[in-house]
Amino acid sequence: MLTLNINGKPRQLDVPEDMPLLWALRDVLDLKGTKFGCGVAQCGACTVHVDGEATRACVTPVGTVLDAKITTIEGVGASPQGKALQAAWLDLDVMQCGYCQAGQIMTAAALLARTSKPDDTAIDDAMEGNLCRCATYKRIRAAIKTASGQSADDRREA
Amino acid sequence: MDTSRRLFLQAGAAVGGGLMLGFGVRADAAATAVTLTDYVIVAPDGVVTVMAKNPEIGQGAKTMLPMLIAEEMDLPWSSLRIETAASDPKRYGAQFAGGSMTTTMNWLPMRQVGAAARWMLIAAAAQKVGAPHDAFSTAEGQVIHTPSGKRFTYGALAADAAKINPPKLDDLPLKDPKAFKLIGQSKAGYDSPKIVRGEPIFGIDMTLPGMLYAVYVKSPVYGARLISCDLTAVKAAHGVKDAFILKGTDWHGLQDGIAIVANSWWYAQTARERLKPVWDEAAGAPHDSLIYLEQAKDLVKGPGEVKQSHGDADGALASAAKTISAFYEVPFLAHVPMEPQNCTARVTADGAEIWAPTQNPNSGGELVARTLGIGPEKVVVHMRRSGGGFGRRLENDYMAEAAAIAQKAGAPIKLVWSREDDIAYDYFRPGCYHQLRAGIDGDGRLSVYDCHSVTFARDGKVAQGASIEGNAFAPMVTPNFRLTQSLIPSTVPTGYLRAPTSNAIAFVHESFWDEIAHAAGQDPVAFRLAQLDAHAGDKADYNPGRMRRVLAAVAERAKWGQATLPKGEGMGVATYFSHRGYFAEVAHVRIADDGQWRVVKVWAVGDVGSHIINPTGAYNQVEGSIMDGIGSMEAGMTFEKGRAVQVNFQDIPMMRMPKAPLIDAHFLASDFPPTGLGEPALPPILPAVANAIFAATGIRIRKLPVLPEDIAAGRRVA
Numbered sequence: 001m002l003t004l005n006i007n008g009k010p011r012q013l014d015v016p017e018d019m020p021l022l023w024a025l026r027d028v029l030d031l032k033g034t035k036f037g038c039g040v041a042q043c044g045a046c047t048v049h050v051d052g053e054a055t056r057a058c059v060t061p062v063g064t065v066l067d068a069k070i071t072t073i074e075g076v077g078a079s080p081q082g083k084a085l086q087a088a089w090l091d092l093d094v095m096q097c098g099y100c101q102a103g104q105i106m107t108a109a110a111l112l113a114r115t116s117k118p119d120d121t122a123i124d125d126a127m128e129g130n131l132c133r134c135a136t137y138k139r140i141r142a143a144i145k146t147a148s149g150q151s152a153d154d155r156r157e158a
Numbered sequence: 159m160d161t162s163r164r165l166f167l168q169a170g171a172a173v174g175g176g177l178m179l180g181f182g183v184r185a186d187a188a189a190t191a192v193t194l195t196d197y198v199i200v201a202p203d204g205v206v207t208v209m210a211k212n213p214e215i216g217q218g219a220k221t222m223l224p225m226l227i228a229e230e231m232d233l234p235w236s237s238l239r240i241e242t243a244a245s246d247p248k249r250y251g252a253q254f255a256g257g258s259m260t261t262t263m264n265w266l267p268m269r270q271v272g273a274a275a276r277w278m279l280i281a282a283a284a285q286k287v288g289a290p291h292d293a294f295s296t297a298e299g300q301v302i303h304t305p306s307g308k309r310f311t312y313g314a315l316a317a318d319a320a321k322i323n324p325p326k327l328d329d330l331p332l333k334d335p336k337a338f339k340l341i342g343q344s345k346a347g348y349d350s351p352k353i354v355r356g357e358p359i360f361g362i363d364m365t366l367p368g369m370l371y372a373v374y375v376k377s378p379v380y381g382a383r384l385i386s387c388d389l390t391a392v393k394a395a396h397g398v399k400d401a402f403i404l405k406g407t408d409w410h411g412l413q414d415g416i417a418i419v420a421n422s423w424w425y426a427q428t429a430r431e432r433l434k435p436v437w438d439e440a441a442g443a444p445h446d447s448l449i450y451l452e453q454a455k456d457l458v459k460g461p462g463e464v465k466q467s468h469g470d471a472d473g474a475l476a477s478a479a480k481t482i483s484a485f486y487e488v489p490f491l492a493h494v495p496m497e498p499q500n501c502t503a504r505v506t507a508d509g510a511e512i513w514a515p516t517q518n519p520n521s522g523g524e525l526v527a528r529t530l531g532i533g534p535e536k537v538v539v540h541m542r543r544s545g546g547g548f549g550r551r552l553e554n555d556y557m558a559e560a561a562a563i564a565q566k567a568g569a570p571i572k573l574v575w576s577r578e579d580d581i582a583y584d585y586f587r588p589g590c591y592h593q594l595r596a597g598i599d600g601d602g603r604l605s606v607y608d609c610h611s612v613t614f615a616r617d618g619k620v621a622q623g624a625s626i627e628g629n630a631f632a633p634m635v636t637p638n639f640r641l642t643q644s645l646i647p648s649t650v651p652t653g654y655l656r657a658p659t660s661n662a663i664a665f666v667h668e669s670f671w672d673e674i675a676h677a678a679g680q681d682p683v684a685f686r687l688a689q690l691d692a693h694a695g696d697k698a699d700y701n702p703g704r705m706r707r708v709l710a711a712v713a714e715r716a717k718w719g720q721a722t723l724p725k726g727e728g729m730g731v732a733t734y735f736s737h738r739g740y741f742a743e744v745a746h747v748r749i750a751d752d753g754q755w756r757v758v759k760v761w762a763v764g765d766v767g768s769h770i771i772n773p774t775g776a777y778n779q780v781e782g783s784i785m786d787g788i789g790s791m792e793a794g795m796t797f798e799k800g801r802a803v804q805v806n807f808q809d810i811p812m813m814r815m816p817k818a819p820l821i822d823a824h825f826l827a828s829d830f831p832p833t834g835l836g837e838p839a840l841p842p843i844l845p846a847v848a849n850a851i852f853a854a855t856g857i858r859i860r861k862l863p864v865l866p867e868d869i870a871a872g873r874r875v876a
Contacts, residue, residue, distance in 0.1 A: 015422070023423060027423055028422065034356070035360075036498065037498070038807045039427075039806075043577075043807050045496060090350055093344065098350065099545025134496075138820075141815070
């Protein structure tokens, strides 16, 4: 039996240590907000926080995060950054299909936790690994800026 | 599809004593199937539940359709609940997400549903007060007796309204658009609060008691049959409950493969490595992208089949003062929606129940019935929110697989495809090849346009999604025109990708138009405007006046021709009419010395009729379509020995945050009924970008994907 610390609570599960965190969350612990997109860390749909770092759960064996604090989309609203991002995502109506957006919010929350007011370059660098097939990038950028108390304008060509 | 179908209304009591209102649909008076159903449920406490009839794949139908009903009912948006309807075509008519048809087909009927509900609520109040119908008005979920000012909530009237004979829809007055309160106001996605909290609302999030997880392993070679497979090792793998072989040859449904059923999807996926299946893959050998290209180059030298012709193309080419010709290549593309294909199925002696993210639930139910050999009435399909569609989920092959696996496993199962499965077993946007010729007369006017297109065939016919017809502009404005088609037989499964056909041929024809404009020594915008003006009176599906307006507007917004751009930058323009929408777009590109290219900004102006129903959703669709189109210019699927070469996202470049351009999107209202926005903004962006690269570098892009090394090499030659 393994114990993971997820969203501030200990969760026990009986799985092999090499099971990726993604499948432990989704299939074993019934936390389905973390999404499966590619299985090879190429799309970011499965992004969670491991000790505050944005991490691809699809390539993270549970055995490597037994001592870590894991935060998922279900728990990110407990942090001020997560809460502000969720609100901005709704205010700006970011979503189309919405499937990637949990991962987008998780990556953005980790960015805001280390850079309180990221500029466009910092947003580009942090978010490049998160694919949005509906390509809602314009609104994702605006929502990150709004959530961090900045003007929503894209300043890249200013 | 005929949208002038007769509508039938009937009211009945809902559970709990509320008003349940719906309509049945039948194709014409002679049809026998008239079924009644519910769209609007008014609970006694005033909460109104409105059904969204079509799948939600990110195009916003779940929010937009109920807006139409609520508008005519004078419902306050905040009191509204929205539920996705069951898949039941007898009740709801055709239910699908495709062809940008949701708005086109439902603009009138959904408003009529709302108007009828409002009429019945007024009738109930009229009975109560003993006053005529026209003494009442409605506002904010209440019926108001105008002379006295007395108000009745919809909730209080619902039980009585349910006993009223419903009105005839044709006689029912609809709101004056000037009085619209919801239509034209932005309403955020109804499910979005659940999504930001990570609630399990997508297809892949489905669970059932006792559910097991499955993968289904097919040959990477299309059409290959399974000869044998030893299952001993896979059955012994950790967590695996069962493994078995299924047989099938339906390329829209069940094909030969091996099912692995396990306690967790990861156990099933990991156990795949233990399989050593033996396939008969001989049929795939000649299917290779390099062979296809050689075949295409040969075919365009031959006669082909003339699909469309007027005037004398050969004569006009012979007598033209100047002729230009070009060969264009467009690759296959994968859909790759973010949510991989998946389906949850429970099959018992009583029938099958299916939960799936699908664009096409009605035909999915029929496919499951055929696959299991049971009556279609024994299949229930529940639509789950889809993590993208882009046309991939018009096919329901995953439903057939899940149902067959659940039946054999004797337990509910959730089938999830890996991303590698999702790419390998796609129904690809087919590639195509085009030999174009144009002639310009002595006055600088275009005299002839001739195109020989090579596309793909299956079973002797043009393959699904492989039509090369539909470019409306060139045949309208060219006195001598010919479109010829040749076919390459292929085993590669093909289908419909967002803006099918247009997403390929807009690039070809609108790039070639740019070539023609330059050959004629004219500005690409002015050249198109002149052609549209010359045909202003033409009456066809393509309305030149609507396109002229959007083109003139986009040129103005982009300050076309006014800016002097730095070296390595350029602007390009294109127009395209598809899915009933008119779009003109200008792209500004920047190209680095090594050929790396990036779109800096896009201006788009569209005309999709009289109203933009939900502006926030509409702009999101236009912005997404443009970025999707630009992203697709870096991607291409290739094939070797009958199998796909690319396997996961690392092989399929797509638009990502740093390359996302600034977008200035704008709509022009016109006097035509509103039409859909899932697709028409996409096709013109590809040629607009290609034409901008030409403006920046002098290198003409005639082949997709646009590779930096090709641009760099072109510069060295130049």
